[in-house]
Amino acid sequence: MPITRDEVAHLARLSRIALSDAELDHLAPQLDQIITAVAQVQEVAAEGIPPTSHATGLTNVYRDDEPTPCLTPEEALDQAPAVEQQRFKVPRILGED
Amino acid sequence: MELTRMTAAELSAALEAREVSATEVTRAHLNRIAAVDDRVHAFLHLAADSALEQAAAIDDKRHNNEPLSPLAGVPVAVKDVFATKGLPTTCGSRILEGWHPPYDATITTRLKQAGAIILGKTNMDEFAMGSSTENSAYGPSRNPWDLDKIPGGSSGGSSAAVAAYEAPLAIGTDTGGSIRQPAAVCGIVGTKPTYGGSSRYGVVAFASSLDTPGPFGRTVLDAALLHEAMSGHDPMDSTSIDAPVPPVVAAAREADVSGMRIGVVTELGGEGYQPGVLARFAESVELLESLGAKVSEVSCPHFRYALPAYYLIAPSECSSNLARFDAMRYGLRVGDDGTRDAEEVMALTREQGFGAEVKRRIILGAYALSSGYYDAYYGKAQQVRTLIIRDFDAAFGQVDVLVSPSTPTTAFRIGERADDPMAMYLADLCTIPSDLAGNAAISVPCGLADEDGLPVGLQVMAPAMADDRLYRVAAAAEAALTGRWGHPLLAEAKGVSR
Numbered sequence: 054m055p056i057t058r059d060e061v062a063h064l065a066r067l068s069r070i071a072l073s074d075a076e077l078d079h080l081a082p083q084l085d086q087i088i089t090a091v092a093q094v095q096e097v098a099a100e101g102i103p104p105t106s107h108a109t110g111l112t113n114v115y116r117d118d119e120p121t122p123c124l125t126p127e128e129a130l131d132q133a134p135a136v137e138q139q140r141f142k143v144p145r146i147l148g149e150d
Numbered sequence: 151m152e153l154t155r156m157t158a159a160e161l162s163a164a165l166e167a168r169e170v171s172a173t174e175v176t177r178a179h180l181n182r183i184a185a186v187d188d189r190v191h192a193f194l195h196l197a198a199d200s201a202l203e204q205a206a207a208i209d210d211k212r213h214n215n216e217p218l219s220p221l222a223g224v225p226v227a228v229k230d231v232f233a234t235k236g237l238p239t240t241c242g243s244r245i246l247e248g249w250h251p252p253y254d255a256t257i258t259t260r261l262k263q264a265g266a267i268i269l270g271k272t273n274m275d276e277f278a279m280g281s282s283t284e285n286s287a288y289g290p291s292r293n294p295w296d297l298d299k300i301p302g303g304s305s306g307g308s309s310a311a312v313a314a315y316e317a318p319l320a321i322g323t324d325t326g327g328s329i330r331q332p333a334a335v336c337g338i339v340g341t342k343p344t345y346g347g348s349s350r351y352g353v354v355a356f357a358s359s360l361d362t363p364g365p366f367g368r369t370v371l372d373a374a375l376l377h378e379a380m381s382g383h384d385p386m387d388s389t390s391i392d393a394p395v396p397p398v399v400a401a402a403r404e405a406d407v408s409g410m411r412i413g414v415v416t417e418l419g420g421e422g423y424q425p426g427v428l429a430r431f432a433e434s435v436e437l438l439e440s441l442g443a444k445v446s447e448v449s450c451p452h453f454r455y456a457l458p459a460y461y462l463i464a465p466s467e468c469s470s471n472l473a474r475f476d477a478m479r480y481g482l483r484v485g486d487d488g489t490r491d492a493e494e495v496m497a498l499t500r501e502q503g504f505g506a507e508v509k510r511r512i513i514l515g516a517y518a519l520s521s522g523y524y525d526a527y528y529g530k531a532q533q534v535r536t537l538i539i540r541d542f543d544a545a546f547g548q549v550d551v552l553v554s555p556s557t558p559t560t561a562f563r564i565g566e567r568a569d570d571p572m573a574m575y576l577a578d579l580c581t582i583p584s585d586l587a588g589n590a591a592i593s594v595p596c597g598l599a600d601e602d603g604l605p606v607g608l609q610v611m612a613p614a615m616a617d618d619r620l621y622r623v624a625a626a627a628e629a630a631l632t633g634r635w636g637h638p639l640l641a642e643a644k645g646v647s648r
Contacts, residue, residue: 060517061513064516064520065509065513067516068469069476069493069500070500071494072501072509073501076506079506084513084514086572087461087510087514088517090461091461091462094458094459095526095530097455097530099536104532104533104536105533106359107345107358108345108535109345109346109391109614111346111388116388117385124253128252131252132252132479133480134477134478134482134483135483135486141478144486144491144494146491146493148491
């Protein structure tokens with residue numbers, strides 16, 4: 054069994070997804086099945102083969118550093134769940150102490 | 151002729167000749183949508199008012215003899231993953247329900263500049279993860295050949311809209327097959343351009359090293375016209391290729407394969423493939439040979455590892471990309487009642503805002519990238535990606551294009567694979583290699599499977615930036631097959647009445 058229910062719960066916490074117990078029961082065996090299948094990549098003899106992260110071969114692409122029009126504060130904040138004093142209003146990020 | 155039955159090329163010619171106005175063309179398609187979309191459910195948002203405004207503006211320009219591009223006045227449906235200013239962009243997800251992007255994707259801008267009329271936004275599997283549109287939070291789209299069958303995915307709303315004559319053209323995105331598979335199962339044409347050939351700026355990211363926007367049409371020429379209009383270098387996308395768009399329209403018009411070397415991929419066929427799919431594919435290959443192509447068999451031994459490599463690479467990139475949906479700056483926010491901190495609100499929002507497949511992939515990606523597993527999973531998948539690219543390089547040393555079936559089976563029943571992820575993933579078996587290699591591929595209809603009377607797609611794959619070869623081969627096959635059938639394949643679709 055490559056992945057346990059506890060590991061799935063841990064990864065969900067790291068991914069900031071508050072999975073219910075019922076979902077964990079459902080997802081954990083599915084993930085186990087998927088990981089067993091994708092582990093086939095380990096059969097491939099790939100010693101010394103460089104990894105590919107993307108296929109274009111482009112590196113360090115820059116565009117000209119020229120000022121162009123951008124969003125106004127109103128446009129940038131328009132879709133925010135909560136706004137205060139021309140800022141994104143968010144729940145507290147630090148604990149009580 | 152009925153306006154909704156005309157191809158984009160025919161509409162373009164009729165508009166140019168002033169036999170019809172853009173307003174009439176747009177109204178005809180909006181009427182068609184009103185008549186059939188309650189059954190097809192291709193669209194998530196309609197843009198009737200802005201479409202008619204755009205059409206009126208094109209008609210004015212034409213009246214004033216201003217220069218117009220070939221697609222001016224031709225309607226197009228846009229997958230709901232492209233940012234569209236003034237129109238919702240949900241990606242089929244609850245987490246973006248009601249979100250209105252403050253800017254246009256580069257491709258949205260290009261469509262507008264070309265004068266194409268944006269009819270609305272089409273349904274999709276949530277964040278483009280799926281092969282059926284069943285992962286849309288807003289319910290599945292349906293296949294116009296048989297309303298009980300899937301229209302493919304993730305760009306299934308776009309393929310269904312084109313196949314149901316709701317739009318002559320549509321755009322989608324292809325990450326593992328999300329344009330070619332829906333095109334194949336709906337009996338239309340769909341292209342995954344070379345990665346970097348079409349801009350990703352303003353396309354909500356799923357797997358950034360793979361995501362490729364591309365066109366749908368009912369004919370190869372129509373797909374080429376849209377391909378040309380939407381593609382080309384974009385300084386806003388750092389992975390955009392700074393080179394001219396390959397001459398896809400000219401190639402579609404030439405439709406000549408004489409002397410071309412065509413390789414049949416040994417590994418994409420055989421066991422696990424539907425007999426009717428293999429039969430139509432074999433006939434297509436014989437047909438291309440009869441048209442003067444030189445056909446040979448080519449082995450790509452690492453393609454059998456493409457699917458597992460993809461289901462490590464794509465989820466890994468997705469787990470990173472979808473971290474942006476944090477309930478802080480836009481989109482859904484759940485549980486912000488003053489008692490919870492930001493991380494709790496994030497976790498509750500993502501729990502309620504994401505569907506099951508998105509959660510599966512985020513967790514799978516987090517697993518593949520975690521320390522201790524990275525080398526065995528993500529690292530190994532990246533090496534396999536290199537080997538698949540080398541297989542392609544070797545193959546393209548021998549032949550000009552490769553061919554295979556586009557999908558192992560025809561459209562399956564809605565619900566059949568909905569809670570069986572591995573079965574769903576197999577739908578992309580033939581399309582994934584080109585995504586991993588970043589080269590170009592097309593699906594073109596090649597007939598109906600005997601077992602179920604549903605469409606089969608022929609896939610053609612070409613080296614990066616040789617997209618024109620796809621259109622040359624697909625157009626030649628289309629012309630010969632349509633000649634044999636006596637009508638376009640789609641004329642046989644019976645799922646949606648007139």
